[in-house]
Amino acid sequence: MRDRQDRTRRALLEREAELAAVDHALTDLCGSDPGDPSGTRTGGVIAFAGPGGLGKTALLGEMRRRAAHRGCTVMSARGGEHEQGAAFHVVRQLFQPVLATTGEEEHRRILGSWYDIVAPAVGLVVSGSGGAPDPQGVRDGLDWLVTRFAVEHAPVVMILDDVHWADPESLDWLLRVRRPRRGTCPCCSPSATARKT
Numbered sequence: 001m002r003d004r005q006d007r008t009r010r011a012l013l014e015r016e017a018e019l020a021a022v023d024h025a026l027t028d029l030c031g032s033d034p035g036d037p038s039g040t041r042t043g044g045v046i047a048f049a050g051p052g053g054l055g056k057t058a059l060l061g062e063m064r065r066r067a068a069h070r071g072c073t074v075m076s077a078r079g080g081e082h083e084q085g086a087a088f089h090v091v092r093q094l095f096q097p098v099l100a101t102t103g104e105e106e107h108r109r110i111l112g113s114w115y116d117i118v119a120p121a122v123g124l125v126v127s128g129s130g131g132a133p134d135p136q137g138v139r140d141g142l143d144w145l146v147t148r149f150a151v152e153h154a155p156v157v158m159i160l161d162d163v164h165w166a167d168p169e170s171l172d173w174l175l176r177v178r179r180p181r182r183g184t185c186p187c188c189s190p191s192a193t194a195r196k197t
Helices: 002-011 016-030 056-069 089-099 104-121 135-153 168-177
Strands: 047-049 073-078 156-161 191-193
Touching: 016 056, 047 056, 056 073, 056 156, 073 089, 073 135, 089 104, 089 135, 089 156, 089 168, 104 135, 135 156, 135 168
Parallel strands: 047 191, 073 156, 156 191
Antiparallel strands: none
16 A cells, blocks of 8 residues: 555655645545534535646646545546537537446436436437437436435545546536535546647
């Protein structure tokens, strides 16, 4: 275990401030004592920006490791230059690994009345209509899905790498859901960007 920690420290040289921000966000999300469910929890967003090659992906990998160590459900995705035209591609990357562990009956239970519109958007089924889904309906259904995940799998951490390559539909939804709402469990959505200017 010690050797692994040493390798992480070597790989993330001079990242103390960023790692402190990660730890602070995870403490806000999970509480200082994982065994104490009574503390007030808050969500938020962490964004790491900079030119390519500075280690943002490695930093997000360490965040993923630390979040999992604290018992978080970690959902992650990566934007891709060639997938920008595929509506909700990043959303599918976030949800499919978690949904893949269950079958259609559980998907219908989780999604409820949103199943017919959200299941095709996250790639669980092929759209029956063959047309593009109503983006607002999908976003509303995704709000329900992430709220359900936060209740059933809390705390939830979403990690998005290369956000500048994310498809517009996923990005629009992520920008809306990043603001925690009253009455729902919080969601922490760290992002990394490497946009060149």
